[in-house]
Amino acid sequence: MNIAKDKVVTIDYSLRDEAGELLDSSEGGEPLIYLHGNENIIPGLEKFLEGKTSGDSISCTVLAAEAYGERDESLVFKVARKDFGDNVEVAPGMQFEAHGEEGAQIVTVVDVLGEEVTIDANHPLAGENLHFEVKVVDVRDATEEELQHGHVHSEGCCDDECDCDDECEGEGGCSDGCCN
Numbered sequence: 001m002n003i004a005k006d007k008v009v010t011i012d013y014s015l016r017d018e019a020g021e022l023l024d025s026s027e028g029g030e031p032l033i034y035l036h037g038n039e040n041i042i043p044g045l046e047k048f049l050e051g052k053t054s055g056d057s058i059s060c061t062v063l064a065a066e067a068y069g070e071r072d073e074s075l076v077f078k079v080a081r082k083d084f085g086d087n088v089e090v091a092p093g094m095q096f097e098a099h100g101e102e103g104a105q106i107v108t109v110v111d112v113l114g115e116e117v118t119i120d121a122n123h124p125l126a127g128e129n130l131h132f133e134v135k136v137v138d139v140r141d142a143t144e145e146e147l148q149h150g151h152v153h154s155e156g157c158c159d160d161e162c163d164c165d166d167e168c169e170g171e172g173g174c175s176d177g178c179c180n
């Protein structure tokens, strides 16, 4: 079976930045299972996987614009130290989850100067060209329920006891453990 929209795809992968530093890998852990064509993974990688089948290996570079986007310097701005709360340590390099109009996002502390904290709300991988090594492990049809939800239901998850609904928005759908 070939990878196409609405197929459930299992891949082993490793992700490196342009300098070759390993950022993420499924090695030693679970492979990634996702629903193709449903914005579960970055668009650039889906393009490279389209049409591939079990056993295929690909090596590709996804440009920033088709990965986590270009950096937007207007997303680097100052906030008040007190916004983080009194008992929270705030130091450069620390990351926090912020909840804004577009849902949860990661912000990174760039600098702390007295009561002023400079944060960067770009995705930590924004502006990065990403290099993937991917091996396609399995391709199958999605179930009706998976298509309705727009993500994969892995085994043992999302059964009758599991209250999985549209709130379940983990990147890998239920396979992220959000329904457990």
Ligand code: ZN
Pocket (backbone or CB within 6 Å): 149, 151, 152, 153, 158, 164, 165, 168, 173, 174
């Ligand atoms: Zn679901």
